[in-house]
Amino acid sequence: MLDPRLLRSELEATAAILARRGFSLDLAQIQALEERRKSLQIDTQALQNERNTKSKAIGQAKAAGQDIQPLLAEVADLGDKLKAAEEALNGLQDELLQISLGIPNLPHESVPEGKNEDDNREERRWGTPATLDFEPKDHVDLGTALGGLDFEAAARITGARFSVIHGEMARLHRALIQFMLDTHTQEHGYSEVYVPYIVNSDSLRGTGQLPKFSADLFALNGDSGFYLIPTAEVPVTNLLRDQIVEDADLPRKWVAHTPCFRSEAGAYGKDVRGMIRQHQFEKVELVQAVRPEDSFDALEQLTGHAEAILQKLALPYRVVTLCTGDLGFSSAKTYDLEVWLPGQQAYREISSCSNFRDFQARRLQARRRHPDTGKPELLHTLNGSGLAVGRTLVALLENYQQADGSVVIPEVLRGYMGGQERLQRRAK
């Protein structure tokens, strides 16, 4: 959520910045609502003041043993007038809140202008895609031939966009999770946290998935109002909801491994093959809460932490800055890491690292106590995948494939694999 003051006193400048990302603000509507709100609020508060003053006088008169009947007559119709004014004001304020909850974050000035992902700006490349002397297979053919991936079974058990992983490949998938968690906790200073995979709607509102993007979520049946998490960002960032943290405790840095559940509504026909786009996948997520002045430095660092995983796995990738048109709803600036997939001959997203500034913190009421003033002040929040585990497995299979269909296991993972060096077809 944006600072409400922007909508009151800097409406046109704000609208101009939002227009960069293709969002158009209804200026006339907001101005009209704001004007009505202002006058209604002043009227309502005047009535409240009158009620308070007269009630106090009644109390004093009663204590002094005087007749309170004349005073009671004075306030006879006050209640109805006040109630009507309060209801009108509440309705108006709720209307303004709903509008505010639907307005995306302001893109940072360093974010390139653009309409869609074609306009994203490439920042750098790391590693060189291997030149193979054979036709590379994609992960589906590789994984199926190795007996590790079974999409037919998954479709039978549940439906499309799910995976079954067997044997050594399942172990490799698990090894990736351990490796990522260990790296981030031991080398990058994150503290590991285990969180619920089911959250309430307040949490989703806090991080920005609700009210606007409920179609992307799996909601639980019944009247609990619970949802499966689409990312660990939701439960982990909500650790801070309604908290005031001491400045000395900043920055807070958490890493969590969770499954993620996404309905992928509107993704029909996109990435239908394999485990690139699934309803359920594992992810190791990095979350930071920092002092406002530090958040852009923190974004560079956090992105570097995600890159470190790709580098240790020796997977070629590139870093792109999302353009204004591709930027997520809550984000002020986002770097995507895209890993090279030989099976597709393309770079594909494997991590997304974002600085939300105070956008989430305002919804969450996540604050620090300012060391100089002692006053509460909104934090800045960030997060990034470090990394999406399913897609990392895909990248490993495709980049480490051999002519005979086997897959070499990267050095850094062998300790988690009992020293195993290679995935290959085995007799059952």
Added chain:
RNA sequence: GGAGGGUUGGCAGAGCGGUUGAAUGCACCGGUCUUGAAAACCGGCAAUGGUUAAUCCCAUUCCAGGGUUCGAAUCCCUGACCCUCCGCCA
């Protein structure tokens, strides 16, 4: 699933339907004292919104939402969460 108790400021913890935004303690900030620190003593110290150049001032907020009342932290109803006991369970 059954029975009971609870939710008040950064924290702990009082609060009779009437100048209670709320006692007290801790923490924090400023001062006195001290070579310095500690202790002691004195003073200050909620958030959000409106208005304002700023202060003043005004309003709202004692888990949430309704209700009673001229007036609710306090009474009534509903819900959420926490705790204790019983049952069940990994």
